[in-house]
Amino acid sequence: MIEFEKACDLIFENCHTLETEKRLIEDAVGFALAEDIVSPINVAPFRNSAMDGFAVKSAWLDKCSADSPAVIPISSTSFAGNPASINNTDTHTLKVMTGARVPDEFDAVVPFEDTDYGENEVRFFKPTFQGKHIREPGEDITLGRKLFTKGMVLSRLDIGILATIGLRSVMTVRKPSMTILGTGDELTEPGNELIGDKIYDANTFAIYSLVSPFCGIADRICRVADTKEELEKALDSPHDVIVTSGGVSMGERDLVTKVAESCGWRRVFHKAKIKPGKPVYFAVRGKQLLFGLPGNPLSATVTCSIFLIPALKKMAGYADYRLATKPAVLSPDSVRKSKRKLIWPGLFNSDSGRTIASFSSQKSSAALTALQGTDGLIIQKATSGVTEDMTVETIPWSQILI
Numbered sequence: 001m002i003e004f005e006k007a008c009d010l011i012f013e014n015c016h017t018l019e020t021e022k023r024l025i026e027d028a029v030g031f032a033l034a035e036d037i038v039s040p041i042n043v044a045p046f047r048n049s050a051m052d053g054f055a056v057k058s059a060w061l062d063k064c065s066a067d068s069p070a071v072i073p074i075s076s077t078s079f080a081g082n083p084a085s086i087n088n089t090d091t092h093t094l095k096v097m098t099g100a101r102v103p104d105e106f107d108a109v110v111p112f113e114d115t116d117y118g119e120n121e122v123r124f125f126k127p128t129f130q131g132k133h134i135r136e137p138g139e140d141i142t143l144g145r146k147l148f149t150k151g152m153v154l155s156r157l158d159i160g161i162l163a164t165i166g167l168r169s170v171m172t173v174r175k176p177s178m179t180i181l182g183t184g185d186e187l188t189e190p191g192n193e194l195i196g197d198k199i200y201d202a203n204t205f206a207i208y209s210l211v212s213p214f215c216g217i218a219d220r221i222c223r224v225a226d227t228k229e230e231l232e233k234a235l236d237s238p239h240d241v242i243v244t245s246g247g248v249s250m251g252e253r254d255l256v257t258k259v260a261e262s263c264g265w266r267r268v269f270h271k272a273k274i275k276p277g278k279p280v281y282f283a284v285r286g287k288q289l290l291f292g293l294p295g296n297p298l299s300a301t302v303t304c305s306i307f308l309i310p311a312l313k314k315m316a317g318y319a320d321y322r323l324a325t326k327p328a329v330l331s332p333d334s335v336r337k338s339k340r341k342l343i344w345p346g347l348f349n350s351d352s353g354r355t356i357a358s359f360s361s362q363k364s365s366a367a368l369t370a371l372q373g374t375d376g377l378i379i380q381k382a383t384s385g386v387t388e389d390m391t392v393e394t395i396p397w398s399q400i401l402i
């Protein structure tokens, strides 16, 4: 039985970042960048108007007022994408629509609503100043600015930024393909009638929904019988990662480790000093990974969260693939004796600048309701008794699931 930290190290040592692939920007949300992104242009690319109005030399309006407006003849009109060609900028104002180029000879734009909106000549009633309502080149993004670094995961907010600098595609890292197998003669697919001693397969659905943001293809197979033949067939998947639930404990029909090792998988570890999830199994075959998660549904969910998801993130090129924990004080009524490291869902509350963590009151590793309404996982070191102000580590779901 190995320590939690050792198990994490062994998993990371054995999982490799997958190859890069070019993706259209609209298909790149949730993928990690395989390259730094440096802006090849200035945004705005040229000097343009931020308002519909008149381009002026601000000095023209220095002395104007409501009683004594400045009256300036209008030369022409420039539209966004359609500039006017003019040669009388010393004497005439130019009508400019939002986004239209503003010639260098003008240093301000006065919005229509601040004028009498004249036709051949226009009246200005108050002074303006240099740069007013003009967007300078590079005002938002300067040419050469590094906007994204390799390993960053693109969010839905980022795609517009890639488009604005003219990128049609980016280099990303492929996400792993995956087969999720629910082992156990007792399993039946939700939706079927529950007969005899069957139970519904919760784990393949729970795992599927937890991992889907980090996977390419994910095949889910609900019921693999506890026989050598069926397991052999099911484990013979070409995908990058194979995940099983159940069949890794001490039971007479817990065959996953034995069958896997008889068909070419090499054991990296079996059993970790954690609760829940002690029977967790990890093996490799070439570049393929096999995660044997325990059958108890909370154990499967917790081990999926702490071992499988970080591994998938590493394979998918995420720079932040490791679990980042934050210290908290464990609520005294929450301390639980445990010979193994306790990694259990719970609540985080802030109290005078400290975070107070308390475990979900549901204490069974078979009970998925222990997850409901919780803020994340709490890691409590092995302890034989209650201690005052015990420090624990916390990981919010938002960090695990994104």
Ligand code: AMP
Pocket: 182, 183, 184, 186, 187, 199, 200, 201, 202, 203, 204, 245, 246, 247, 248, 249, 251, 254, 294, 295, 296, 297
């Ligand atoms: P095992 O590790 O196969 O002995 O399973 C431990 C417990 O988890 C047993 O009570 C199983 O019935 C239950 N179990 C196994 N697989 C699943 C699953 N996919 N969904 C819900 N419960 C499961």
Ligand code: MG
Pocket: 183, 184, 185, 226, 246, 247, 253, 254, 295
């Ligand atoms: Mg079983």
